[in-house]
Amino acid sequence: MACTACHGAQGRAGPDGYYPRLAGKPAGYLYNQLLNFRDGRRHYALMTQLVDPLTDDYLMEIARYFSALDLPYPPPAAPAAAPDVLRRGKALVLQGDPGRRLPACVSCHGQAMTGVAPHVPGLLGLPRDYLNAQLGAWRTGQRRAHAPDCMANIVGQMNDADIHAATSWLAAQPLPASSKPAATLPAAPAGQVVPACGSAVAPRGTRP
Template sequence: MLRILGFLALLVPLAAGAADAAAMARQGNGKGAAPCMACHGVDGGGMEANGYPRLAGLDAAYLRHQLDDFANGTRTNPAMQPNASALSEDERAALAKYYSAMPLPARFAKPAAAPDARGERLAERGDWNRGLPGCVQCHGPGGVGVGANFPPLAGQPAAYLTAQLTAWQQGTRRNDPLQLMQHVAKQLTPQEIQAVAGWFVAQPLPAKGDTP
């Protein structure tokens, strides 16, 4: 009986953490952090028109790392920095787990955009004459993402992908391991950045547990 009570006691803070994260996503934390869903959508799928990224289904460690980097100024963004800074370490961890566990919105299974041949070539094969690897070599088949360091590119708004590649290129984003993305982005023209972003938008994103 004591063992059962002890196990249940461990579950209480876990359930409370999930509930707190859900409340923060809907209402903010009352200490300066705005509701996450205001920009990232009720379903965590982001907002294509505004270029706000999808959070649902991303790796928890990756999300936590980005929130921490926004909070400490390593990664800059006029909207995210004040919001992440208003979150405690525990709140950032809880939100990362909450969005990681959120199911992928069904609309990502069959994207409507048409693939771009130039974007496909760069995404899948790169251009080794320029020392440029294919995006999928790190980000997985179809850009589904690999672990904490290589997030999904499929299922992200084209405007968001374009903005991030441009930021890597210009050196205004620098929080990647070994500065790999800065090297890659600097090899791309603005037209190529748009083509790659357009290709990933056109890729279907399998649900968790499915085979890419």
């Protein structure tokens, strides 16, 4: 399969931290990303060339194949950030910043940060450089999603220090015993900001 030439054997991730893991990601999320590359919401020429001739049904077949793979994750890299930066990152990920109307990452990505089926990806097991690159792509508009584009709105409120702190803490966290996406999101705590997100529901034509 052409995917594994970049994304590693069985979609475990490329060796350079640039090509992310596909194995075990929610099928709806993988499908949406393939659509986004094909339809111009994400920009990477090689991916666009690969998926442009493929039908929706075949893209869903690819997504379901990788989603069904249950493979162990490697241990996380030791954090290079200072302890105060990691504390700030943990607070942003788990609590957000209500004073700035900045939601917690876990409000959409799940309390275990392993994602929520079928459309929301996990945040653990990803290199810091990849996380930084994706947040940067949201910020610049290189990466977009179905409206309302919650990630673009959230990242637009984050400064460089926020991004550095959040990605440093996330990249240093081990995976829980079960890395499978949650089936549903728990109710948000009182006072927590929960964004409206077009990526958390199926776009028209999606059949996860």
